[in-house]
Each structure stands twice: as structure tokens, then as C-alpha cells.
Amino acid sequence: MAYAQVICLTHGDRALIERCMRNDAAAFDEVVSRFKNKVYSYILRMVGSEQDAEDITQEVFIRMYTSLASFRSQASLNTWLFRIASNLCIDHYRRGKKHQNVAYSLDEPIDGDDSAQTRELPDTTYDPYRLLEQGEMSTQIEQALAKMPEKLRSVILLHDIEGLQYDEIAQVVGCPLGTVKSRLFNARTQLRELLSTYVKG
Amino acid sequence: MNSYCNKIRPLISEYIDGALDPRRSADVDSHLESCSECRQIAADFRANKSVMASMPLRQTSSNFDTALAQRIAAIAQQKAKRSWLARIGEALLPSRTNVWRPAFATVTAVTVVASVMFAMRIPPTEVRTHTMTSASEQALIQQCVVQHRSYAEAQPLNDFSAQALAQQVDNSKQFDGDSDDVL
Numbered sequence: 253m254a255y256a257q258v259i260c261l262t263h264g265d266r267a268l269i270e271r272c273m274r275n276d277a278a279a280f281d282e283v284v285s286r287f288k289n290k291v292y293s294y295i296l297r298m299v300g301s302e303q304d305a306e307d308i309t310q311e312v313f314i315r316m317y318t319s320l321a322s323f324r325s326q327a328s329l330n331t332w333l334f335r336i337a338s339n340l341c342i343d344h345y346r347r348g349k350k351h352q353n354v355a356y357s358l359d360e361p362i363d364g365d366d367s368a369q370t371r372e373l374p375d376t377t378y379d380p381y382r383l384l385e386q387g388e389m390s391t392q393i394e395q396a397l398a399k400m401p402e403k404l405r406s407v408i409l410l411h412d413i414e415g416l417q418y419d420e421i422a423q424v425v426g427c428p429l430g431t432v433k434s435r436l437f438n439a440r441t442q443l444r445e446l447l448s449t450y451v452k453g
Numbered sequence: 454m455n456s457y458c459n460k461i462r463p464l465i466s467e468y469i470d471g472a473l474d475p476r477r478s479a480d481v482d483s484h485l486e487s488c489s490e491c492r493q494i495a496a497d498f499r500a501n502k503s504v505m506a507s508m509p510l511r512q513t514s515s516n517f518d519t520a521l522a523q524r525i526a527a528i529a530q531q532k533a534k535r536s537w538l539a540r541i542g543e544a545l546l547p548s549r550t551n552v553w554r555p556a557f558a559t560v561t562a563v564t565v566v567a568s569v570m571f572a573m574r575i576p577p578t579e580v581r582t583h584t585m586t587s588a589s590e591q592a593l594i595q596q597c598v599v600q601h602r603s604y605a606e607a608q609p610l611n612d613f614s615a616q617a618l619a620q621q622v623d624n625s626k627q628f629d630g631d632s633d634d635v636l
Contacts (some may be wrong), residue, residue, distance in 0.1 A: 284521065293511040306514060310521050317525055390508045393501060411470075412505040418472065437466035444497045 265329040273320050283329070284313055290330075290414060291337050297397060297409055298341045308344060312336045334416065334424045338406060345402060396446035400439060407432060408439035457484065458491055465495050469502065591625060598622050 271279030291312055296305035315336050323332065397405055406425055410416045416424065421432045461484045467473045468481045485492045598619050 280525070281518075284518065288513050288517065289510040292513045296511050302514075306517060309513060310517070310524060313521055314524055314528065318528065389504050393504055393508070408505075412502050413508060415506070433467060433472075434463070437463050440466050440498050440501065441494075443501055444494070447497075447501070 269320070269323060269329065272317075273323075280317065283316070287330070287333050288313070291333055294334065294409055294414055295337055295341060297394070297413075298402065298406065299344055300398060304344065308337070308340045311340055315340075328420070331416070331420045331423050334410065334414065334420075335426075338424050341402070341406070392447055393443070396443050399446060400442055404435055404439035404442060407435040408443065411436055458488060461488075462491060462494065465491065465498060469495060469498050595622055 268279050268283060272283065288309060292305055292309040295308045295312075296302060299305050299308065312333060316333060397409070400408075403425075407421055410421045410424060411418070418429055418432050418436075422429050425432070427435075461481055464473060464477060464481050468478060471478075473481065485495055
């Protein structure tokens with residue numbers, strides 16, 4: 253039952269939550285400004301679409317606002333917000349709103365203009381040699397992460413990017429500590445294989 | 454790759470995080486010294502982890518805060534409009550979280566079932582009642598005896614406590630020449 257270990261709120265978190273409970277708007281704004289980009293980055297990497305990620309991030313803070321009364325000191329504020337975010341991402345997948353690359357023709361005529369447009373666009377197709385040449389290791393990793401299964405991706409994002417500990421991740425994704433460790437190992441192994449595929453071309 | 458690699462390899466992830474106990478960490482250490490393949494895996498894990506830790510945060514759009522503030526304000530307004538009845542309900546049931554909901558449901562179900570069973574268990578008892586209208590003491594005693602016998606018929610007991618009164622009533626009837634239809 254190690255995964256159920258209680259992580260106490262830090263003093264700062266507790267004070268902030270108590271102020272939020274007293275309808276202190278400044279405290280709520282502080283929570284939002286402190287966590288919005290962290291939560292948004294995680295959600296964006298999980299769902300892939302900026303618009304969906306922004307909607308879900310807003311929903312995270314709305315859920316937090318509406319469930320402040322039920323918040324107990326069983327998790328840090330960070331863990332609590334990521335848990336809400338993780339659950340909303342699962343809901344998003346279940347609704348089948350996975351991000352898809354919808355093809356819009358950028359050469360379609362603009363309103364009031366009958367002539368077709370020809371535009372200069374950057375090539376966003378993946379080219380491992382180009383990326384290697386440019387030293388864009390992080391871009392390679394971003395693309396490899398997007399190809400990983402959600403369960404593995406979630407754990408490696410939370411640990412290696414967001415900096416959560418194993419037991420905090422267990423709370424966020426709702427699984428035992430051993431599962432977190434094995435998922436993290438599998439995620440790192442898969443990431444390594446994906447990157448080596450890119451290098452080999 | 455040998456069988457020992459298979460045993461050690463799953464620990465490499467925890468090893469690079471410094472999450473292994475000293476004994477296991479030493480086992481991995483000594484294996485990595487002798488196995489170039491596992492050593493390469495550990496090096497790749499470390500390098501990827503390092504890059505991921507330095508990846509920049511993505512920024513929300515410029516109108517994120519405004520849009521969120523509007524949604525929060527709408528919820529606060531909706532909350533304020535709620536009826537007094539809903540507020541009383543919430544005051545009575547403040548902990549309607551997922552943890553308590555099954556407990557409330559169980560208690561309610563048990564209460565309903567117990568009430569139904571209790572109601573079905575008690576048979577309705579028919580007791581004849583008599584209104585006391587007589588003014589004289591003798592008539593009052595007669596009515597008491599009549600009522601007593603009425604209860605005794607409904608719930609027969611070996612009760613001799615009323616025998617003296619019954620005898621007294623019977624004797625007085627003999628003297629008065631009353632008919633038996635009274636009793």
C-alpha cells in the first residue's frame with residue numbers, strides 16, 4: 253500500500269487553499285498563475301491539440317474551484333491539479349476527441365477573392381536528419397512522446413518533465429507504486445527505441 | 454545480453470533516478486561496469502531524462518485568464534441564485550462526496566427494508582372499545598368487567614384478578630333480576 257502514502261500539503265499550499273476556500277479571488281489567481289503553464293504543458297503533450305489543451309486546462313481550474321470544499325490534505329496542490337488534469341485527459345480520450353490532423357487546404361480562395369492562394373509554409377514533416385543536424389533533440393523527443401501509448405506517456409511526462417516523485421505519480425494516475433516504476437521503465441525503453449529509429453532513419 | 458542483464462535492466466530506470474536501495478544500486482553499478490550494452494541503455498536514459506527536464510513550459514494563450522475569470526464568475530453567479538431549499542439540503546448533507554454517497558444509499562436502503570419488515574410483522578389487533586356513560590358505581594363496575602372480558606377474548610390469559618369483581622357483578626345481577634344480555 254505504499255502508493256497510498258499520504259503526501260502532506262506544504263504550509264504554503266495549505267494557506268493558499270484556505271484563502272481560496274474563503275473566496276479570496278487573489279489566492280485563486282495566484283494558484284492559476286503558478287500552475288497554469290505546468291498543467292497546460294502536460295495536457296498539451298497528452299492531447300496534442302492546443303485548443304483542446306486550453307479548454308481542458310480551464311476545466312481543471314474550474315473543477316478545483318467547485319471542489320475546494322471537498323479538498324482534504326491527502327495530496328499536494330500540485331498532485332491534486334495533475335490528478336484532475338489526468339482524469340480530464342482520460343475523459344477526453346473516452347469521448348473520442350483525440351487530436352487528429354485535419355487537412356485544410358491553405359490554397360482555398362479567401363472570401364471575396366476568386367484566385368487560389370499559393371503560400372510559403374515551413375515544412376513540418378518529420379525529418380530525423382534535419383532535426384539531428386539542427387541539434388533539435390527536444391523536438392525529436394516531443395515527436396517520439398506523441399507516438400507513445402497514453403499510459404506510458406503520462407508517467408514519463410509527470411516524472412521527467414513535471415518532476416513528480418513516484419508516489420505522487422501513483423496518486424495522480426491512481427495505480428500502485430510498482431506499476432508506476434514498470435511504466436516508467438517501459439516508457440524510457442520505448443522512447444529510446446523510437447529515438448534510435450529516427451537516428452537510423 | 455545474458456540472463457543477468459534481464460534481471461538488472463528493469464532496475465536501470467530506478468537506478469538513474471537514485472531510487473534504488475544501496476545494495477541494489479551497487480549490484481547495478483557493478484553490472485554496468487562489465488556490460489557495455491546495459492551501460493549504453495543507462496547513458497541513453499540519463500541523456501533523454503536530462504533533455505526532457507530542460508524542455509520549456511508551453512504557454513497558455515493571452516486570453517486564458519480572462520476566459521477563465523468569466524467562467525468562474527458565471528459559476529459564482531449561478532451558485533448565488535440557488536434556492537434556499539438547496540442550501541438547506543447541502544447543510545444537512547455536507548459530505549456528499551463519492552466516499553459518503555454509497556454509505557448514504559446503504560443506510561437509506563436498510564431503513565426502508567427494516568420499516569417494511571416491521572410493518573408486516575405486527576398483525577392488526579381488533580379491540581372492542583366501550584364508552585363509559587353510566588353514572589352509578591355499579592354500572593361502572595359492570596362496564597369494567599365487560600371490557601375486561603372483551604380484552605380477554607382477544608388475548609386469552611389465565612388471569613384470575615377480575616374473578617372477585619365478576620362474582621360481585623353476577624351476584625348483584627341476581628339481586629336486581631337483570632338479564633344476562635348485559636354481560
